[in-house]
Every structure is written in C-alpha cells, then in structure tokens.
Amino acid sequence: MYRSSGVACALVLVFSACGNDSSSGGEVPAWEGSEPTAPTPAGDAPGAPVDTDPAAPGASDPTPPNGEAPATNEGNVPVGGLSPGDDAPGGDAPNDEGDGSDDPDTVPPSDDSPVVPPITPPNPGEVLAFPGAQGFGRFSVGARGRDVVHVTNLNDSGAGSLRDAISQANRTVVFDVGGVIHLESRLVFKNNQTIAGQTAPGGGITLYGDGTSFSAANNTIVRYVRFRMGRIGESEKDTITMANGHDVIWDHCSLSWGRDGTFDLNVESGEQLYNLTLQDSIVSQGLQTHSTGGLVATTGTSIIRSLYIDNNSRNPKARGTLQFVNNVVYNWVVSGYILGDTAGRSDGAMVGNYFIPGPETNGGTLDSPTPQYNLFASGNFYDSNKNGTLDGRLLGQGDFGSVTWQTTPSVPFPDVPALTAQEAFEYVSAHAGASIFRDAVDDYVVSELASLGQRGATISDETSLGLPNVVGNLPSAAAPADVDRDGMADAWERANGLDPADVNDRNGDRNGDGWTNLEEYINSLAR
Ligand SMILES: [Ca+2]
Ligand SMILES: [Ca+2]
C-alpha cells in the first residue's frame, strides 16, 4: 500500500515485535544492496576512517550529569559520545521544557522496569490512518465518519479560516485555498481531526507567524502542512508542541523556526503521551539562540524517514520510548541525537539513519548517553568528512557510548519496513516535508543537505534567508468544484460512482476497505 514513489525501496522488516510476530523481533536485518550492514560488535565498524572532525568541545568525557562513570567510545573513533550535554553555550535555554528546568526529570519513571508503551493493539481489520501510515501513531482515526469543513480563506480567524475550522473536534478539514496563513496567535488543535493539507490547491498551505499545540488532540491526522513559527512568534514556545494525549500522526509536514523546540513532545507530569508518529517530514532551522529540533519524551513515538537539519541541538533529545528509523540528521552544532541525558529509563530503537556533520558541527553526534538508555541500533551510518559525497561508515556499538546495548528491542516497537541508510538519504532528499509542492524554505535546507558537509547554517531570524515573502512564494490555483460540499470533488465523485449532489455519501465506504469515501478522495491527492 505504501507508495514510495521514486525510490526502489528495499522493504525489509527490520524488527517485528508488535504483538503479532515477536519471533523475528530483533533479528539482524537482511539488508539488501551493496552495503554490509550487519550490526557489528563493539568497536569494529569495518573500514572506519579516521574521524577528521575537530574535537568536540568537552568531548574528553566529562562526568555526565548523573554521576555514572564517564562513557568512552571503547576505543572507537570519537563520533561524539559524551559532550557537556546539550547545555553548551548556545544550547538549551533555561525555559526549555516549560517547567523551568532541564534537569534529569521525572520522564520517564526512573525505575529499572521497561517503560512499556501502551500500544493500541492492532485489532483484526483495524484500519490505518491512511495508506502508508506507520509507527506508533498509525491507527489514528482522525475524523473518519464525522463532519467535514472547508477552509475558504487565508485569514487568521473568522468564518472560513483554519482557526475557525479546527475550533470543533470531529472534523475533516479540507482547503479550498492554498497559500500562507499568517497566525496572529497560537493555533490549538482538537481531538479527532483530519487536517488534509494535500487538498490545498496550488502550492499548498503554510502556517507562519506562531506555533501550534496538539495537547489532548487525540486521534488526529495531519498531512502536507508547513508549520513555520518564526521570530515573530511567541517567545519560548514550540512550533509544534504536545504535552498530553495519544494517537496523532503527522505525515509530510514541514516544521521550522521554533523559538523553543520545533517538534516538542514532552509529557507533562501526571499525564500520558503516546502513540505518535512523525513521518516523511522536515524539522529545520530551530531559531538561535535556543535552536533545537526538540525534546521527544513520550511512552511511544516513531520518527520515520524525516530530516533534522540546522538545529543547534536536540535532533531530537530522545527520552522514554522512541523509534527512530531511516532519518537523516545534518549540520547540528553542539548535539546531534541525544540519548536520554536523564536518570530515568529510556527504550530506543535506531535503525538505518544517516548522521552527517555540516559546516557548523562541533559537538557530539550521539550525545549524552546513559546506562539508563536501552538501545537497539542497527544499520546507522555516519559521514563526517564533509567532502560533498555520501561515503560514511557504519556506526558500531562503541559509537553509542554508555547506553545499555540491546541486541533485540527492549520493548515492542511497531513494524516499520526499513530502507538502508543510503536509501533513506535518497528518499528523504526527494520526498520529506510537504512535498506535493516543495517550498523555498524546504528547497533551501535540502540543497544544504545535498552539499554533504559543505553548506549549512543555523539561523536566528527567518528573514535572514532572504526568501520572497519570508516563506517563499506559493503558486495559486483554484480548487476543483465540490457542489455538495462534502469534501470530495465533483469529478472524482462521478468517476467513482458517488453523487456530487449528496453531501452524506462522504461517509460511505463504497469498496468496504474501512476508509470512507472522503478519506479515499483525500488520500488520492497525497503523493
Ligand atoms: Ca562524505
Ligand atoms: Ca462533493
């Protein structure tokens, strides 16, 4: 079902432990292609070139915050390992997690038992959020079978605006207009919404000017939307934040310019936060001086085939249960991927990712590992020579420092068909983000990625990019006619045996596959 246009995907089940096939959990992936990528014992990554990066400041293994013995890379090359955490100059601001601290916190509980994510068991016949939905958030139902509302203008608020459309739960939001919505205040989503950005004509939809919250927006689906907060947004806030709730999937979204985090999922005390997926997306240019991808501290999140680029630190900061598959991380400054940096237990899987330092990179690729971080890792690559060619090496166990190394996942993770790291680089380069029309901002950062070490920079002000209208121009187009306003275009309804004069046929299921007719229409626009 998954349409991976343009890439010959080596669809290899990397691990399978989602309650239905634990027998293969943790098997060494049978990689296809030319790269020998079986996980290697500690410290023997084959052909590891000498890392010529300048030494990371503080990479000489200071005592980590929790007092455990300094981790070393066990004789391997210093990919980064420990650095002074991501609290280095220019790193985290003290306001960071909204709780006034960045200390080893209560997330997740700091006992020794696995933090088992409350996976929603896949009931027989359970329907994915959409074809190709993967990871913990794949069963989000959105507004399936509920109401539909049209966004008819680009106003910040009022009748016909997106803000008005999402003011009620249980709505599929379709767009009759494309372009930039200038947010004058934060946008707060509600539960059981389907935000069908792929319906926006022309260049699609960009939200610019402030951030968004998905706290308690349970069972929500968001596709093909650009979230660009910007310096004009509220200080100390995230581009996307979520502090409680479950079952949300963001697909083909472009996130940038957070003033705190850019993609920040941090469970608040006493709450739960789980069953979340970010896939085929871009998290870019968190604004200095904080400049982070974000903190992901939940009991079940998957980040898949996405690009973290030009963030000073936290690409992401991983705590709790996080599955990180086929992502590309480029041009971090002080910290790449942060392995917990907390006394609480974490359970992670990292498979088929590519870490590529850029011109500003001077800190740990795999930063602040702790023994409380239980990590299953396989097929991750690292290309540090900044030579304009993708020619990295396999990361071995020793590169991950003092994590507790797991040869099989320490908790069940959903099945995710994985690419090799090299294939992931190609896929992400071509398809990540709101890719139906790739805007100037995404073009900018993806071209930096394509330089493979030669270009890339964090920014403190989005206007410094010098793009027209700050966010680039989006081509305009007219939406197709939808006379009955059920969200499905007249022509598509006719072609599929539906009635362009019947608003209620949207919630039928003409072919019995579990997706409503409206869902089939909006999913037909994704590509
Ligand atoms: Ca290279
Ligand atoms: Ca219609």
Ligand SMILES: [Ca+2]
């Ligand atoms: Ca109809």
Ligand SMILES: [Ca+2]
């Ligand atoms: Ca159907």
